[in-house]
Amino acid sequence: MKISQKSQILEGSNAIAEVIKNIRPAVVSAYPITPQTHIVEDLAKMKADGQADFEYIRAESEFAAASIVAGASATGVRVYTATSSQGLLLMAEVIFNIAGMRLPVVLTCANRGVSAPITIWNDHQDAMTVRDAGWIMFFAENHQEAVEQHILAYKLAESLKLPVMVNIDGFVLTHSYESVIIPTAKEIKRFLPDYKPTKDEYLDIKNPISLGTFAAPPYYMEIREQLYRDLMNAENKINEEYQKLAKAIPGVIKPKEKMTKINDGLIEYYGPSNPKTVLIAMGSMVGTIKDVIDEANSNWLAKKMGLPTVALAKVGVLKIKCFRPFPADAILKIIKNARYVGVLEKAVSLGATEGPLAIEIKTAAHNQTKAKIQSFIVGLGGRDVTKDMIKKIIIEVKKKDDKIKFIGKV
Amino acid sequence: MSNHKTMKQIRIHGRGGQGVVTAAELIAIAAFYEGHTSQAFPSFGVERTGAPIEAFARIDDKPIRTREHIYRPDFLIIQDATLLLAVDVAKGCNPKTIAIINTAKPKAEIKINLPMENIHAIDATKIALEEIGKNIVNTVILGAFAKTSGLISLKSLEKAIKQKFSEKGEEIISKNIKAITRAYNLTK
Numbered sequence A: 001m002k003i004s005q006k007s008q009i010l011e012g013s014n015a016i017a018e019v020i021k022n023i024r025p026a027v028v029s030a031y032p033i034t035p036q037t038h039i040v041e042d043l044a045k046m047k048a049d050g051q052a053d054f055e056y057i058r059a060e061s062e063f064a065a066a067s068i069v070a071g072a073s074a075t076g077v078r079v080y081t082a083t084s085s086q087g088l089l090l091m092a093e094v095i096f097n098i099a100g101m102r103l104p105v106v107l108t109c110a111n112r113g114v115s116a117p118i119t120i121w122n123d124h125q126d127a128m129t130v131r132d133a134g135w136i137m138f139f140a141e142n143h144q145e146a147v148e149q150h151i152l153a154y155k156l157a158e159s160l161k162l163p164v165m166v167n168i169d170g171f172v173l174t175h176s177y178e179s180v181i182i183p184t185a186k187e188i189k190r191f192l193p194d195y196k197p198t199k200d201e202y203l204d205i206k207n208p209i210s211l212g213t214f215a216a217p218p219y220y221m222e223i224r225e226q227l228y229r230d231l232m233n234a235e236n237k238i239n240e241e242y243q244k245l246a247k248a249i250p251g252v253i254k255p256k257e258k259m260t261k262i263n264d265g266l267i268e269y270y271g272p273s274n275p276k277t278v279l280i281a282m283g284s285m286v287g288t289i290k291d292v293i294d295e296a297n298s299n300w301l302a303k304k305m306g307l308p309t310v311a312l313a314k315v316g317v318l319k320i321k322c323f324r325p326f327p328a329d330a331i332l333k334i335i336k337n338a339r340y341v342g343v344l345e346k347a348v349s350l351g352a353t354e355g356p357l358a359i360e361i362k363t364a365a366h367n368q369t370k371a372k373i374q375s376f377i378v379g380l381g382g383r384d385v386t387k388d389m390i391k392k393i394i395i396e397v398k399k400k401d402d403k404i405k406f407i408g409k410v
Numbered sequence B: 001m002s003n004h005k006t007m008k009q010i011r012i013h014g015r016g017g018q019g020v021v022t023a024a025e026l027i028a029i030a031a032f033y034e035g036h037t038s039q040a041f042p043s044f045g046v047e048r049t050g051a052p053i054e055a056f057a058r059i060d061d062k063p064i065r066t067r068e069h070i071y072r073p074d075f076l077i078i079q080d081a082t083l084l085l086a087v088d089v090a091k092g093c094n095p096k097t098i099a100i101i102n103t104a105k106p107k108a109e110i111k112i113n114l115p116m117e118n119i120h121a122i123d124a125t126k127i128a129l130e131e132i133g134k135n136i137v138n139t140v141i142l143g144a145f146a147k148t149s150g151l152i153s154l155k156s157l158e159k160a161i162k163q164k165f166s167e168k169g170e171e172i173i174s175k176n177i178k179a180i181t182r183a184y185n186l187t188k
Helices: A012-023 A037-048 A063-075 A083-099 A125-129 A143-160 A185-191 A217-232 A236-246 A285-295 A299-304 A328-335 A356-365 A387-396 B020-033 B124-131 B138-150 B155-163 B168-184
Strands: A006-013 A027-030 A055-058 A079-083 A106-111 A134-137 A164-169 A179-180 A260-263 A266-271 A279-281 A315-320 A322-324 A340-345 A371-378 B008-015 B037-045 B052-060 B075-078 B099-104 B119-122
Touching: A006 A012, A006 B020, A012 A037, A012 A079, A012 A143, A012 A179, A012 A185, A027 A037, A027 A063, A037 A079, A055 A063, A055 B099, A063 A079, A063 A083, A079 A083, A083 A125, A083 A217, A106 A125, A106 A143, A134 A143, A143 A164, A143 A185, A143 A236, A179 B020, A185 A236, A217 A236, A236 A371, A266 A285, A266 A328, A279 A285, A279 A328, A279 A387, A285 A315, A285 A387, A315 B119, A328 A356, A328 B037, A340 A356, A340 A387, A356 A371, A371 A387, B008 B020, B020 B037, B020 B052, B020 B138, B020 B155, B075 B138, B099 B138, B119 B138, B124 B138, B124 B168, B138 B155, B138 B168, B155 B168
Parallel strands: A027 A055, A027 A079, A079 A106, A106 A164, A134 A164, A279 A315, A279 A340, A340 A371, B008 B075, B075 B099, B099 B119
Antiparallel strands: A006 A179, A134 A322, A179 B037, A260 A266, A266 A315, B008 B052, B037 B052
């Protein structure tokens, strides 16, 4: 088996466009919005240069773009779209329809905050706002993980008949350069065969059917329950396909780091085996947290930096790669015997007592752990999540107060 | 190839439209071709021409995971000396931080809170106008950075320019390479 392991240095958006090209969708439709724009510009250019043979359909809005890929997907072909922020919100009605019709659409959300006030910068408010729509939702830490999750997304979407959203932090990942391995179309095909829609389940003029039709009270509830259960049951399949991907295309998944104890399709745990404190986060800020964890657990370095060594020791970070379905059991195993759990997130549930991720963690932990779980809001609207903020949270989480905290300054 | 054990952090200051982000990307691309791990990313304030902008690059020999902005730079690149009056460019610098500044003024007249021996002045505007025909100094100043820092070679920088400017055509590439070579040779 020959593997092209050549790493390249690319902009994050370009890396995603390259892997989408090699996944070979039949239809791409999008409306440009910062910070997603470079991805779809690159795809449009690949099409114009004859490097790709998909149909690129220019849309007049995100609502149209989502509708176009929904319609194309319903005819039984592989599709792709990407958006951010207000664009995702404008798509919202179609986002629910796509899941309800069980269409295997894959969408990249270059995460950005939501207006008002207007922000073009990164947070997770856009994705969190459509968390109940029925999509599998991945969050990537770095370029390589984004590449890996897009390939995985198509395999899961097409085998489970569930749409998948891959979330990548706007600017932090879309506009940054780092090295990445992009598997070739041939390598991807070993893991992801050509898409064949199920007979009698797609739009075909020779075999007419209807999709997304009216469901009266005797039927609607069962259909919704089935979607709920199918999405919940996707957990095993996600891990199974993750392992298969690692075997089929070596190099596409980053080698496991020394301090990483668990790494699968749903979560990664990085830190000591019996952590006293666990920080939980999603996306690119996990990279920064890992650096802090190394400092915190290394006493000599902590001393050198004038940090309270005892206060910082035995800290780990739990990265949630998959937010939907929510991997409650896997998370519980990590935090069960911890004393302090700090949930760091870039979104707010306005009017709720915790951030959206912290709500999930508290629900999973209810009556299962004695750990104190606290919600920390960071990085809204592009605020830099610094190492000093993370260190502050490690100290804050040990205090008695368990109310939600916004950490924007140190 | 330089052999450095700790991560090197480079912060670039310029104004919107001066290719600040491109400069950081070129450093990361060149460092990648040197066999290092590298990272580059922008920090846009307001996206408009003339506004102060920062971009960051990191070079290391192990995977770079942190995404925080660069608050404690090892190298400062100042593309526009008027920023010295407008922005605290030396913020977070240490006594070893090296600054490369585009200016026609002699070193003694540069107002920056750094030891004199750490300051490298280069008239990148003059070189850009003569070699490229435009006041775009982002590549020129990297020629000086390559020499001063020893982190990237002229050859890797050329390769980075060829990758990044592949769609701009041969003429622009060769002019930029000539300009960085001149800046490299002028720098002690």
